Amino acid sequence: MKIAIIGMGTAGVSVLKELVKSDQFNQMQIDVYDNPKNMGQGVPFQNDSDQLLINLPAAEMSLNLDNHREFYEWYENQSTFKFSNPKYLPRFIFGHYMKDYLQQYNLKYSNIQLVQEEVSELYIESKIGDTEVTYQVCTSKESENAQTYDVVFLCIGTLTYHDPYKLKGTPGYIQTPYPTYNTLDHVKDSDRISIIGTGLASLDVIRYVTAHHPNLPITVTSRKGHLPSVRGEMPELEFKYVTPDNFNQIKQRNFGNVPLDDAICLFLKDCATLEIPVETLVHRKQGDAIADLNYDLEHSEILGKFQSILELAKENLNWIWNSFSREDQKRFLSDYQWILKENSNPMPPQTARLIIEHIENGLIEIKSGLESVEHMDSEFQFQFKDGTSQQCDIVINATGSKTQLADLDSDDQLVLNLENRQVVQAHPLGGIQIVAETNQVISPRYGTLQNMYALGQLTNGINQSRNGVMMIVKQAVGVVHHLLDSKS
Numbered sequence: 001m002k003i004a005i006i007g008m009g010t011a012g013v014s015v016l017k018e019l020v021k022s023d024q025f026n027q028m029q030i031d032v033y034d035n036p037k038n039m040g041q042g043v044p045f046q047n048d049s050d051q052l053l054i055n056l057p058a059a060e061m062s063l064n065l066d067n068h069r070e071f072y073e074w075y076e077n078q079s080t081f082k083f084s085n086p087k088y089l090p091r092f093i094f095g096h097y098m099k100d101y102l103q104q105y106n107l108k109y110s111n112i113q114l115v116q117e118e119v120s121e122l123y124i125e126s127k128i129g130d131t132e133v134t135y136q137v138c139t140s141k142e143s144e145n146a147q148t149y150d151v152v153f154l155c156i157g158t159l160t161y162h163d164p165y166k167l168k169g170t171p172g173y174i175q176t177p178y179p180t181y182n183t184l185d186h187v188k189d190s191d192r193i194s195i196i197g198t199g200l201a202s203l204d205v206i207r208y209v210t211a212h213h214p215n216l217p218i219t220v221t222s223r224k225g226h227l228p229s230v231r232g233e234m235p236e237l238e239f240k241y242v243t244p245d246n247f248n249q250i251k252q253r254n255f256g257n258v259p260l261d262d263a264i265c266l267f268l269k270d271c272a273t274l275e276i277p278v279e280t281l282v283h284r285k286q287g288d289a290i291a292d293l294n295y296d297l298e299h300s301e302i303l304g305k306f307q308s309i310l311e312l313a314k315e316n317l318n319w320i321w322n323s324f325s326r327e328d329q330k331r332f333l334s335d336y337q338w339i340l341k342e343n344s345n346p347m348p349p350q351t352a353r354l355i356i357e358h359i360e361n362g363l364i365e366i367k368s369g370l371e372s373v374e375h376m377d378s379e380f381q382f383q384f385k386d387g388t389s390q391q392c393d394i395v396i397n398a399t400g401s402k403t404q405l406a407d408l409d410s411d412d413q414l415v416l417n418l419e420n421r422q423v424v425q426a427h428p429l430g431g432i433q434i435v436a437e438t439n440q441v442i443s444p445r446y447g448t449l450q451n452m453y454a455l456g457q458l459t460n461g462i463n464q465s466r467n468g469v470m471m472i473v474k475q476a477v478g479v480v481h482h483l484l485d486s487k488s
């Protein structure tokens, strides 16, 4: 069985790890593709500043579902990297832990080949009138160099960044904030810097830029101006009401769907049982960054419970989300998604304390109400809802990655090619169409592709908000089991 894994970040390494464990491994020839920089580390865990931390305690995140401490134990047993406060480790350390797996496999097994190039084309070969397909993978523009595979795992991670104010290519505009230690390469000490976006990527940039450009205050701005929440003490929780059994019963009465309001009702019952004051926590933000961060730091117990139940919802979102009608999915995205977004993937408390310190010392200013950014007379003009405006020389874009295929440009050429060659099709709510239960890609030309699987953010229309490491690892385990079951 010839297998290609395209993209060797968290998803790709996890898929490989599962394949290596299988009884059928000896009958496989596996080629793994990525550029030399990201091979085995992926984008979020690439080599970057040690100020960019994993957003959960190191002992709670690993590639091994049976041992959440595995990464931490790996860290303890190596001597290359040592940090004084290892509870929250830098992200690139996790990248080295993943890469260690890949390097060991590569040394040990001759049936694994590392192809240190990006894939430019992935297309289907099928004779006219035939339903058999094979998958062709190319790293150049020439199709005669294509390699043929029986099975493909598409693990290419996040799409490129949004460009909400159409500034890409403008001098002084930094379209992608990673690696952060390159963001200031062409920035002068006297340049005025603004960061657009106040999510997780923005925190990364703040951490790096404030440490290396301390002369002038940095404006951090977005429409709402809300920072992510601060991680509380998150206990293990279980749902009593939001369960597959309850969903199955409701589906029987509702034409195969669970109405969103019924699902919310069950969720609120679970919150009530766990004594989580949902209303208070959802509406706790006052619009003052220091007050909001302090609130979260001071309410770590109750907020932690809320974050845990949202995390639990995300872990189960596969069947929850895919039980909704399309209309209810849209309503969820417009009415509830922001609650999930603002309260999940919380920042470590030490990052929150640092941000408070920076605001108090005048190093950063968080500003809400951003309406437009334009480049005029060699500077950027920011216009705010309250009528005020501001100018700066450098803009760092931290608005997050695209989710819709319709927004892509040549920076996501592989996905555009996949769509053009009718291998994949857009999901109306983001990413590409896959079978929710198995991650098999649904082609508009060939139907369900039995042996082509997609994982990660590219599947966000189906795997809504399920892009954390542990969720990706779970997907990888499920997907490989599906493949092996179908072959046995």
Ligand SMILES: Cc1cc2nc3c(=O)[nH]c(=O)nc-3n(C[C@H](O)[C@H](O)[C@H](O)COP(=O)(O)OP(=O)(O)OC[C@H]3O[C@@H](n4cnc5c(N)ncnc54)[C@H](O)[C@@H]3O)c2cc1C
Pocket (backbone or CB within 6 Å): 006, 007, 008, 009, 010, 011, 012, 033, 034, 035, 038, 039, 040, 041, 042, 043, 044, 045, 053, 054, 055, 056, 061, 091, 117, 118, 119, 120, 155, 156, 157, 158, 200, 201, 414, 455, 456, 457, 467, 468, 469, 470, 472
């Ligand atoms: C900035 C940031 C921080 C995050 N921090 C955390 C965290 O602390 N904890 C957590 O649980 N989750 C975190 N996440 C979520 C994170 O996205 C996932 O946890 C996980 O890393 C995603 O894995 P992936 O394999 O889908 O993507 P990646 O790990 O990015 O891997 C995708 C790989 O595909 C490669 N690739 C892309 N195109 C091609 C091509 N054409 N050919 C070959 N290879 C290609 C890329 O080079 C990359 O190596 C973070 C995400 C971001 C963006």
